[in-house]
Amino acid sequence: MVLLWEVLKATLRRPPALSLILKQLYDIGVASLIVVAITGFFTGLVVAAQSFYQLADKGLTGVTGIMVGKAMMTELGPLLTGFIVTGRVGAAMCAEIGTMTVTEQVDALKTMAVNPNRYLIAPRFIGGIFMMPFLTIFSVALGIWGGYLIAVYFFGMPPSQYYDPMPIHITLFDYMTGIVKAFFFGILIMTISCYKGITTTGGAEGVGRSTTNSVVITYVAILCTNFFLTMALNIFREKIERWM
Amino acid sequence: MIVISDLWKRYGDNDVLKGLSLKISDQEILVILGRSGVGKSVLLKHLIGLTKPDRGYVDVGGVRISSLKGAALYHAVRNMGMLFQGCALFDSMTVEENTAFYLKQHGDPKTLRPYTKAELKERVEGALEMVGLQEAQKKMPSELSGGMKKRAALARLIVYRPSILLYDEPTTGLDPITAMTINELIVKTQKELKGTTVVVTHDIVSALIIGDRLALHKEGKIAYLADPDTFVQIDDPEIRFLHKLISQDPRTLKYNNHNKGD
Numbered sequence: 001m002v003l004l005w006e007v008l009k010a011t012l013r014r015p016p017a018l019s020l021i022l023k024q025l026y027d028i029g030v031a032s033l034i035v036v037a038i039t040g041f042f043t044g045l046v047v048a049a050q051s052f053y054q055l056a057d058k059g060l061t062g063v064t065g066i067m068v069g070k071a072m073m074t075e076l077g078p079l080l081t082g083f084i085v086t087g088r089v090g091a092a093m094c095a096e097i098g099t100m101t102v103t104e105q106v107d108a109l110k111t112m113a114v115n116p117n118r119y120l121i122a123p124r125f126i127g128g129i130f131m132m133p134f135l136t137i138f139s140v141a142l143g144i145w146g147g148y149l150i151a152v153y154f155f156g157m158p159p160s161q162y163y164d165p166m167p168i169h170i171t172l173f174d175y176m177t178g179i180v181k182a183f184f185f186g187i188l189i190m191t192i193s194c195y196k197g198i199t200t201t202g203g204a205e206g207v208g209r210s211t212t213n214s215v216v217i218t219y220v221a222i223l224c225t226n227f228f229l230t231m232a233l234n235i236f237r238e239k240i241e242r243w244m
Numbered sequence: 245m246i247v248i249s250d251l252w253k254r255y256g257d258n259d260v261l262k263g264l265s266l267k268i269s270d271q272e273i274l275v276i277l278g279r280s281g282v283g284k285s286v287l288l289k290h291l292i293g294l295t296k297p298d299r300g301y302v303d304v305g306g307v308r309i310s311s312l313k314g315a316a317l318y319h320a321v322r323n324m325g326m327l328f329q330g331c332a333l334f335d336s337m338t339v340e341e342n343t344a345f346y347l348k349q350h351g352d353p354k355t356l357r358p359y360t361k362a363e364l365k366e367r368v369e370g371a372l373e374m375v376g377l378q379e380a381q382k383k384m385p386s387e388l389s390g391g392m393k394k395r396a397a398l399a400r401l402i403v404y405r406p407s408i409l410l411y412d413e414p415t416t417g418l419d420p421i422t423a424m425t426i427n428e429l430i431v432k433t434q435k436e437l438k439g440t441t442v443v444v445t446h447d448i449v450s451a452l453i454i455g456d457r458l459a460l461h462k463e464g465k466i467a468y469l470a471d472p473d474t475f476v477q478i479d480d481p482e483i484r485f486l487h488k489l490i491s492q493d494p495r496t497l498k499y500n501n502h503n504k505g506d
Contacts, residue, residue, distance in 0.1 A: 013315065099335075108332035111292050112346045112404075113322040115315075119349075 003117075003195045004187070007125055010118040016126070020119070024127025028089050029134060035088060036139045039080050040072070044143030047071050048151045061155070065162035066169045068147035069140075073170065073178040077140035078132075079226060082185035085132060086218045090193035093124055094214040097197025098207040106198065121194045125187075132186030133179045140178060173233075173241055181229050185222050192218045245270055246291060246408070246440065251300035253286055260286050262464030263300070273434055273441040275451040277486070278461030284444040285329065285412050287461065291442065292324050292410055293317045304408065322350065325406035329413040331397040333385040339396045340381040343368045346404040371403035375429055391422035398429055407439040414443060415450045427453050448486040452476070 051064045097120060100106050109116050144166075151157040196214035200206050233240065246268040253261040260283035268274050278284045289295040290302050293309045302310040307320050333342050344364050351358040359367070372378050375395040385393060394414060401409065411430060415423035427450050434441045445451055451458055451472070458475040460468040460483065468478050476483065 103335070104328045104330055104332040105334055107289075107294050108326075108328060108334070110294060110318070111321060111324065111326040112349065113318040114346075114349050115318055 003121070003198070004191055006117045007121050007194075010115050011122045011126075014118065016118050016122045020123035021126050024123045025131060028085065028124075028127040029131035032085060032088055032131075032135055033138065036081055036084055036135050037142050039084055040077065040139030040142035041146040043076050043080055043139075044068055044072060044146030044148075045150050047076070047143070048147035049154075052151065052155045061157065062161055063165070064147065064151050064157065065144075066165050068151075069144055069166050069170045070174060072140045072143035072147075073174045074181075074230075075226070077143060078136045078178050078181035078185055079222065081132065081136045081139045081182060082189065082222045083219065085128070085135065085186075086189050086193075086215055086222070089128070090189045090218055091211050091215050093190075094193040094197040094200075095207055095211045097121075097194060098200035098210045101198055101200045102203050102206060116198065121190075121198070124194060125190045128190035129183060129186040132182040132189070136178055136182035171241075172244055173237060176240070176244065177230075177233050180233065181226060184225055184229060188221050188225060189218050192221060245303075245305065246442070247301075247303040248287075248290070249301055249303075251287070251290060251302065252298045253283070253290070253295065254298055259464055261290075261297070261300075264461075264465050265300075266459065266466050266469070268440060268442060270440050271434075271438055272456040273431070273443065273454055274457050274459060275443045275445060275455035276459045276461050276466075277446060277448060277451055278444075279482070280446060282461050283464065284446075284461050288326070288410050288412050288442065288444050291408075292321055292326050322353075323406050324408040324410065325401040325404065326410040327394070327397050327401050327412060327414055329416060331385070331393040333393060333397055333400070335385050338382050338384055339372070339377060339388070339399070340368055342385070342396060343371055343399045343403050345400065350404075367403055368399075371399040374402065374432070375399045376425075391418050391425070394418065394422075394426055395429070398426070398433070402433050402437070405437055407437065409433065409437070409439055409441045411441070411443040411445075413445055413447075415445060415447045423447065423450060424453075426450075430454050 047068045048064050051067045052061055055061050055063070097106070100120070106116050106120070109119060148159070148162050151162050152159050193214045196210045196217070200210040202209070246266075248264060248266040248268075251261045251264040252259070264287065276284055276287065286295060290297055290310065291304065293312060297310050300310070301308055304320070304324070309317070309320055312320050333339075334345065337345070344367075347359050347364055347367055352363075368381075369378065372381060375398050377392060377395050377399060380388060380392060380396070385396065388396060398414075414426050414430060418426065430441065430443065431454050443451070443454060455472055457469060458472055459466045460475075460478075460480070462482065468475065468480065468483070470478065476486075
């Protein structure tokens with residue numbers, strides 16, 4: 001929380017250079033697209049296939065589209081994207097900042113009157129918080145498309161049966177749930193990765209330890225936060241929907 | 245003037261600094277000698293605000309560096325620079341980018357505008373020429389030898405012409421010839437910038453060559469402080485041992501020449 005506050009203060013006082021933010025937007029967002037697409041797509045395939053296998057004997061396969069859409073939007077999309085970004089970006093970020101810390105590069109920044117919170121951490125925060133919702137939307141879209149492909153071309157479901165119920169049953173609240181979760185996961189990933197990086201001690205071994213810790217802690221934090229966000233959003237659903 | 249008063253610092257059970265006091269005059273080169281692990285680097289980090297003391301204070305040019313934090317500290321250290329023992333070059337940048345870093349970050353202090361490309365090029369090339377690294381501009385730090393890294397770090401330091409220069413073990417791990425080159429650069433930089441220089445080292449020959457005054461850091465305090473000629477005559481077991489080393493080091497010739505004014 002202290003780091004988050006310090007980064008916010010440094011950013012508001014003087015925002016980091018646009019070039020640094022753009023680099024992070026690219027590294028976190030664009031460079032993660034393929035892996036996010038693959039995981040989203042295959043998750044959509046699996047959810048659709050499972051719904052067919054589990055629900056066929058009950059005659060409920062008609063809800064496949066809604067199931068894939070709702071599951072991807074509210075849970076699987078943000079969660080999987082969070083995990084992918086943690087593994088791909090958070091770990092690299094922690095290792096990079098950790099190495100800079102143990103090799104005194106962070107101290108060198110300070111001696112040159114450059115605030116590491118503004119120069120190193122703020123661009124990553126901004127990049128992570130902005131790109132997580134976009135990556136989640138991308139993952140959800142690929143998941144729904146994957147579900148469509150298997151439902152229609154493998155299980156022989158009529159395309160209209162897959163897509164048509166979606167606008168009726170998938171509400172703005174579901175979209176918002178996914179995006180809010182992605183936003184919070186973005187904050188978690190960046191905070192934990194940068195904090196573990198900047199507090200690294202003990203040379204190369206310390207960098208390895210920090211990186212492992214940051215990934216494990218972030219995974220656990222995402223799962224716990226996901227539960228609390230799910231509960232909070234649904235408890236206040238009526239108020240939120242009225243506000244929307 | 246740098247004033248260090250009653251500085252205490254403890255790490256775990258180990259008191260590294262035990263009420264250390266020292267005054268460093270403007271435009272002098274003060275060399276702090278001491279064994280490995282006595283806390284020389286810790287002392288240096290206190291001077292530039294990287295470490296906070298448990299007790300005591302550090303004033304630099306009348307500003308209490310040890311009490312500052314955040315934006316005030318960054319503002320106060322703008323005119324200071326430090327060469328780290330491990331060089332601390334930014335390993336994702338070329339030598340040229342490392343050298344231009346400070347200038348790009350802060351711009352021209354007089355006009356408060358960013359430097360133009362031509363100005364940056366001129367300043368960076370000037371600094372790299374001074375340390376003899378013009379040919380290595382486009383190289384990454386990983387492609388440099390130990391001596392070249394030190395020189396690149398020195399170029400990154402002198403390019404913004406700080407008035408207080410701090411060197412942490414500038415010659416450690418270097419061969420005698422490269423060490424001598426670094427020593428000459430330290431003296432040359434001091435003469436050009438007319439700033440205050442504090443060098444922390446356990447290399448007694450380098451200390452004698454570059455230092456206006458020498459201090460022995462021992463048991464958390466400054467045990468002795470004197471000009472080089474007086475320093476080597478002090479009756480202390482550590483200094484006597486260092487004296488022996490001086491006579492065996494080929495660079496002593498340079499020290500003798502230096503004393504003769506060559």
